[in-house]
Each structure stands twice: as structure tokens, then as C-alpha cells.
Amino acid sequence: MKKITQVTLILLFSLLTFGVQAQSKSKLEQDLEDLRNWMNRKATEGDSITRAEWPAVKEEFKVRSKNLEQGSNKLTDQSKQEYGELKNRYSQWEAQNEERQGQPLDRETAARWERNLTGTGNIRNLKAGQMRDTYIRFMDSVRAQRTNWSLRDWDYAEHVYLVLNDRRQQVLANMNNSDKIKVAALQVEFNTLRKSRDAKDMYNNMREQR
Structure with a gap:
């Protein structure tokens, strides 16, 4: 009886652990989708991002990518590749904006x-x-x-x-x-x-x- 109880506890613990991992992975995939959609929206705005808005845009990217950066090892290979592409895309966009926004007004x-x-x-x-x-x-x-x-x-x-x-x-x-x-x-x-x-x-x- 004692052995059966131990086995039951082990199974419950395993199921709980699996559930937490699945939930974590699902949350990361949702974060990736949110980041993708955010990047697409910002791409349509292009150069209309104003000098005053730019610091908030950079901060928003950091917030949106924080969980993905910390849990990237839990993403699928395909999602890892997409996240890397989104980061590269953002880096290029940021460099372009920094160049323009960094030019002081006369x-x-x-x-x-x-x-x-x-x-x-x-x-x-x-x-x-x-x-x-x-x-x-x-x-x-x-x-x-x-x-x-x-x-x-x-x-x-x-x-x-x-x-x-x-x-x-x-x-x-x-x-x-x-x-x-x-x-x-x-x-x-x-x-x-x-x-x-x-x-x-x-x-x-x-x-x-x-």
C-alpha cells in the first residue's frame, strides 16, 4: 500500500511538472506571437515614429522580449529561429532610427x-x-x-x-x-x-x- 502511494505521488508530481513546463512553453510561444505582431505594426509606421516616441518604443521592445530572452532555451528550434530573425530585424530598425533621431536640431x-x-x-x-x-x-x-x-x-x-x-x-x-x-x-x-x-x-x- 505504501509503495502504491509513493508511485501515485511520483506520477502526480510528474504530471504537475509537465503541466508547468507546457504552460511555460505556451506562454513563451504567445510572447513570440505578440512580439511578431508588434514588430509588424511598427513596420507599418516606419519613419512616422517621432523623436519623442522613440525612447518608449525601445523600452517596449525590451519589455516584450524579456521573457523570450530568459526562456529562449525552451522554445522549439523553429521558434528560436524566428525570435533570432525578429531580434535582427529590430536591431537594424533601431540603428536606422538612432541615426536619424540622434541628429541634433540646429x-x-x-x-x-x-x-x-x-x-x-x-x-x-x-x-x-x-x-x-x-x-x-x-x-x-x-x-x-x-x-x-x-x-x-x-x-x-x-x-x-x-x-x-x-x-x-x-x-x-x-x-x-x-x-x-x-x-x-x-x-x-x-x-x-x-x-x-x-x-x-x-x-x-x-x-x-x-
Whole structure:
């Protein structure tokens, strides 16, 4: 009887261990699928990843790949190969972005862009009551000029946008609700236009190839 009990315990322990390993392996395979889908989404965004967003993108890759890196020995050979390919693909993409994002903005050029897009060279001292009209002027300029902008031009436009946002945050408590809502809508529009740049480029490339 005692021997039967021991055998039963050994079997239960083996089944439990197998179940844990299977669950771990299943979780790793799911992590790999999630990483693959994330990489595909980022690939469609391409150069529309902004200077401000780039640090968060790098951190997200680290988080998504952490479990895979630690448990890679539990992956199947096929999954190991795919994970290696995804890491190489990301490394190439990161190098390209680091090269572009690492180029500092010229101070005089940045100041010129501030005046051009907002009508003022004094964004950092704007009053709460001036924010709405300044954002409107900014977005009117972006809509009118963006069709001819290069990636570098978008970097400068984003710089102006971030300076505006910093000043908005400083005076937010003194802005009325109507102005807050209007500015928020214009912020959404700017980000939408920035993200759509790649889609427009792909469309134009397709037309040129016909």
C-alpha cells in the first residue's frame, strides 16, 4: 500500500511538472506571437515614429522580449529561429532610427520654425489666453506646408509642437474649458497628420510605379 502511494505521488508530481513546463512553453510561444505582431505594426509606421516616441518604443521592445530572452532555451528550434530573425530585424530598425533621431536640431533653424509655424518667437512666455490662437495658427501652418515636408522638416515641426505643449502644460490651470477642448482637438489632428505621412508616401510610390 505504501509503495502504491509513493508511485501515485511520483506520477502526480510528474504530471504537475509537465503541466508547468507546457504552460511555460505556451506562454513563451504567445510572447513570440505578440512580439511578431508588434514588430509588424511598427513596420507599418516606419519613419512616422517621432523623436519623442522613440525612447518608449525601445523600452517596449525590451519589455516584450524579456521573457523570450530568459526562456529562449525552451522554445522549439523553429521558434528560436524566428525570435533570432525578429531580434535582427529590430536591431537594424533601431540603428536606422538612432541615426536619424540622434541628429541634433540646429538652434537657429528651430527658432525660425517656431516663428514660421506660430507667428511668434516667444512661445515659452505665452499667456493662457493666447494658447488657443497660437495652436490654431500652428495647425493652419502645418496643414498648408506639410505636403512638401521631408522627415527632417517634420522633426522641426514636432519640436515646435512639443514646445507649445510644454507651455500649455504650464498655463493649463488658467485656461478656460473651451480653449482646453479646442487645443486638445488640434493636438489630436497634429498627431494624426504626423502618423499619416508614411501612408501618403506609400500611396505616391505606388502611383509612380504604375
